Amino acid sequence: MEEQKAMDWHYTTKPFLPHPDTLGFFYNYNNNNRYPGVEMKEATMLETGEGSIPAMYNGGKEKKKRLTSNQLELLERSFQEEIKLDPERKMKLSRELGLQPRQIAVWFQNRRTRWKTKQLEHLYDVLKHQYDVISSEKQKLQEEVMKLKAMLSKEQGFGTYSRYQEISGVETVESTSEGLRGSNKGQGKSKIEQVADEGFCCLSVEDYNTVSVPFCQWPVAPY
DNA sequence: GCGCTAACCTATTCACTTG
């Protein structure tokens, strides 16, 4: 295959720039001080005979090969140290592992993709848990409202209507949220109301930058 | 401002592995 568009196997000194657009949350890996003027040279490859040669480097004859466990181990360790790859480290890994720098870059890219997928799965679990908690709370409150309504009706039957009208406002409880305001949740809006106001199910990916997840403990580099 | 370059990304392909 012919040379692709310019990519990172050209080993330049260009600084990496933080990704500015959506999913910014996931781009906050460790973005300071990228590639500070590192002078790169092509590595001498395949000295050990261990490294695989992708088809594109070998006239299309060589098939894809899996990386060895040793190679994966070192790559993984390196990834745990730093999720992104600077040219210097790429060349170092390339020499140490007997792989093309391009292969190192591809492995890191794919690894970041897997990492991000795991992060999203984790975030899903966290949000689902929050949803379940709030749903449960809502259910309880609705039941409480029903009980109070029943009590109110009963009391009204005994001729104390005016007293309860004064307490609960002009009407009886009409909805869960109204009931909360009129009952023991006098201080501002309840959690449920806030959720409703915010359109609970409308969180976008961009929101990941701002949504705080209190009990969410992100592993450095899961998977 | 525009083109070039080199990072990054997502989506996809393709080959290997596994049940």
Place this chain on the structure above:
DNA sequence: CAAGTGAATAGGTTAGCGC
């Protein structure tokens, strides 16, 4: 052998740099 996994490719976006 189909499904899953991972290495590699294709094509797009972004941002720095020089003109």
